[in-house]
Every structure is written in structure tokens, then in C-alpha cells.
Amino acid sequence: MSASSIVTPHGAHAFRDAAIPFALLVAFVVAAPFFAYPFFVMQMLCIALFACAFNLLIGYVGLLSFGHAMFLGLASYVCSHAAKVWGLPPELAILSGVAVSALLGLVAGALAIRSHGIYFAMITVALSQMVYFVCVEAPFTHGEDGIQSVPQGYALGLFDLSKTPILYTYVAVIFLLGFFLVYRTVNSPFGEILKAIRENEPRTTSLGYRVVRYKLMAFVLSAALAGLAGATKAIVVQNASLTDVSFGMSGEVVLMTLLGGMGTLYGPVVGAVVVVAMQNYLAGFGEWVTVIQGVIFVACVLLFRRGIVGELGRVIGWSL
């Protein structure tokens, strides 16, 4: 990839703002397993990718989906089923999860996209609750038990994914590719139109853009990326359960993005790292974690709506 093509189209410091944070992100991904339990970091990367997918909607189109767990969870079920029952290799299992999530995104998006603001949010809540109940009832998900001991298989038919360093590399590559896809989307002509819709939808319509179609495309892309995160997570943790499709997960991804900074590229990653680490280290406090999450929500909305990365970018004057 040549340097010029990853530069944002605007600003004098475009290269600096794009390259340095990205280099830091790559450094983090490379260094993290030496400081923390690799298994934990892999889960964190999957959730971070999920948050990036969610941020694509809220941050760049202004659509608040309060039911994004449906894409994460369904893809993890489909991927687990494909790998375990159909015996597909990991790549194809993950791709089938992504495909089903994209399809669900198309259907859910077509239903929700014509509504605005809070109405859109409520519809996504209801739709994801429906997917949750389908996952409880459907035979292939095994209800409360979930799908256990999913085989990890061989990446590209060669590399044994049950070996942690190989699995970590695999997950890291998927995460960075997913992140790069979000980056390219946001900084493309398509991304500019999305931002125009966020800023002023009627005006974008009057400029001749088919707003509904663009919103739907963004929704499907976000669903597919959330599916990629969910399917990869299923390969990492070797199971799929109702947790990933539950409403709590939908709320958590909103929290991560809000805390990290909506509409910033790196915000969701930072938010995901903070929230997942918090859940991990405060696990002994039981339900107090929920209370802390609630307090963070309220504090973010009332005190710093830009989020961590947004505030940081403002302080140092960079567009992150």
C-alpha cells in the first residue's frame, strides 16, 4: 500500500493524522500478547472490530443501532455451526457467518432505515430482541447450551489454529483488515456522502443522492463487519452462546463507542479495550460492573460527549 492512498483527503496534517495513530495501533496489536493473556487480547480485538462496525453507523451516518448484537451473535452461531456440523475450514465458516449477518443487515436495514433518530433505535432494539428469541428457540443454536467445542481447524489448510501464536496472528490480521476497511470506507467518496447524510439529510437528497440506498449500504456493511467480528470470536473462544446475541451486548457496544469517541476512527478501539478490560478486572464485583457502566454512560453524555479519543484529538489538535 503506497502512503498516498491511505492519506485522508483533507487537511495539512493528513498524513501525520493518519499514519501515526495507525502505526500505534499496529504496534499495540503486535505488543499486546506479550503483556496480557493472548486469549484475552484476541477477544478484545474481536469486540473492538465489532465496535468499529457499530461506529461506522453512529459516527459517520448518524444512525444509532441499539440492536447490533444480532449481527455479532448470529454470525458466531452460523460460523460455529458451519465449522462444527458442516466441517468447513475456518475461512469459509467465518465467511458464511459474515454472509448471513450481511443478509440479516439487508432485511433489518430495509425495515428500519426509513425511520429516523430514536424511532430507528427502537426498531433495532425490537428486531434484535426478535433475533434473540429465534436463537433461543431454533434447534441449531441449542438454546441455553449454545454451540460448544467448535473446531478451530487449519488456516488456509496449512496453519494449525489451535496453536496460540498462529491463532493470534490470524485474529490480528482479520482485525487490522477489518479496521482498514472501515478506514477506507470513511475516507472514500462513499464515506463523504455518508457524512453529508449525517450532517443534513434533506440537503443530501436535494443534491441528487439516493439517501436511503446509501444508508442501507452502510447498514449492510456495518452488519457484515459486526458479523466478521462475531464469527472470528466464535473461532477464538470455540463456542457460540446467547450472550453475544443478547441486548446487553448491544448496549455494551454503544458504551464502548460513546466512551472512546463517536465518529472517531480509533475511539471504538480505545473504548472496547477499556470496557473489556474493566469487565475482566472488575469481574469479582458482580453486578456492580453494570452500575459502573451505567455511570460511565451518564458521565459521557453529560460531561464529555466527544469521548476519550475525541477529547484527546481536540487537545492535541489532531483529526483522529
Added chain:
Amino acid sequence: MNLFGHFISAQALYSQLLVGLINGSFYALLSLGLAVIFGMLNIVNFAHGAFYMVGAFVAYFLLHLTEIEFFGARPFADIVIFGWRFTGINYWWALILAPLIVGALGAVVERTLIKQIAGLDHLYGLLLTFGLALIIQGVFQNEFGSSGKPYPSPEALRGPINLGFMYLPMYRGWVIVFSVVICFSVWFAIEKTKLGAYLRAATENPTLVRAFGINVPLMITATYGFGVALAALAGVLAAPINQVRPGMGADIIAVVFAVVVIGGMGSIMGSVLTGFALGVIEGLTKVFYPEASNTVVFVIMAIVLIIRPSGLFGRVA
């Protein structure tokens, strides 16, 4: 009766219809409160389910007031007035007190938190109230775990009434009748009284109404308090039927959102009618196709969205 190849007893049909009407009462009261709040504050109150749960818990606390410890003491334990021994506050008082207490709590929340985000994007209201719901639910979950606490139905309403074709548990009949009365009164108060006219005017144009000397900020606070008081009332009504559980609000809120989407925002009567109708449909689904009873409301929502995106009774969104 034989339908769709199932053999269904009339008894099962009637009892599920009744369960449906009961759930419909709760949907109606909750979506009514949401609609009232949305009309005035333009926010979707995500904490509505949490306030519903708090309402039920307040009723439970009032009943067990003599056993509650404050800093190691039980201040209400041994109160005897002229030979009459205080044994806790019963259901009927809870029906009045719980909505008042929760309503006051709601008013405080509005004044201290929600007020600060007025004028921002509506999404922040959703996020803020979602955070509040997490806090409230988390605190109750910590204190009481996730198991249910029994709340006895009031003595006067125990036992069944014979309706000829079925035995109706008296308490359930009371819940349905009482909810209908409350819903109708709220509709009447908003659509037909002078106070309601102020309210509707303030919804349309708060600045102008303020210029007429009406205290709009007070009205907003009162509206929020009133909306969550309705949720608390539903919680008290639900306590003897569904037990008192910290998770009871989270379980119901998604369905209530679907009800509001189907009925259409901003229509009081619409949300009430949709609430009852969907409760009944859900009950009937339990009889004819139980596997779909949890999803039927959402399927209906999807169909309504295709045909009428702004809801059955809604203004254009």
C-alpha cells in the same frame, strides 16, 4: 375446538386470552407513559422498564416496612398506636404511594440530569436514560439477586369469579378494569381538559406557551414524573402476578418499544389500543403456536413498518 390441526380446549383459550389481556394492560400503561414523555420531552425514556421495576419494589418495601433495617435499626418495627399494631403498608396504599414516590424520583432525575441535555440531539436522551436504567437495575440486582420475591394479592381480591364460561381470578379482572380506567382517564385529561390543552400547546411550541406566562419547565418536569409514575403503577399492578424481580423491567422494555413503534409515536389512544391488542395477540399465539409467542409482536412490528412506516396511529415520523 379444533384449529390448525391442534386440539385446543376452550379453557386454555380463555385463560391465555386473559393472560394476554393482563400483559396488554401492562403494555398499554407503559407505552402510554412513554408516549406522554415523548410528546413533551422528545426523548425515548429507556429507563421506563427500570422505573416499572422500582414501582413493584416500592410496593414490596412498603408491605415489609417493619422488617427493613436502616443503619442496623428497624424504625418501623414496633409501632403501636392505641393498641393498633403497624404491620406494613398494604397493596391499596402502595397503589397510591408507589407511583407518587417513583414519580418524585423521576422529577428529580429530570431536573438534575435530563434537563441538562435539552436541545441536544435526541439520541443523547436515549443514551442517558439507558445509562440510568443500567444503574438502577444493577443496584437492585446487587441487593436482591435475580430471583423473584412473592407479593401476595390483596385479600379483598382473592378467589375467582364465575363468569359462566370460565372462572376469572378476581385480582386479574381487577388489573384489566383498573388499567382501562387509568388509560382512559389519562387520555381524557390530555385530550379534553384545560391542563391537557396547555400540555399539547407546549408540545407544539414551548416558547410561545412560555410567553403566555405558563411555567413550561415545571410542566416538563411534572410530565416526566407523571410518565414514570404510570410505569410504577404498572409495576405495583404486576407485583402480585409476576413476582417482584430486578430483571422484570429489562424483559418488558423491548416489547413495549415494539408496541410504541406499531402504534405510532405521539398518539395516546393509539398506544393504549395497540398495547391491549398486542397483549391479546401474544396470548392467542401461546395457544395456537407457542414457539412464536415471544416473537409475534416483533413480526407484527416488521409488517406494520412495511405497510405504514409511521405506525398505525402515528403522525408522519
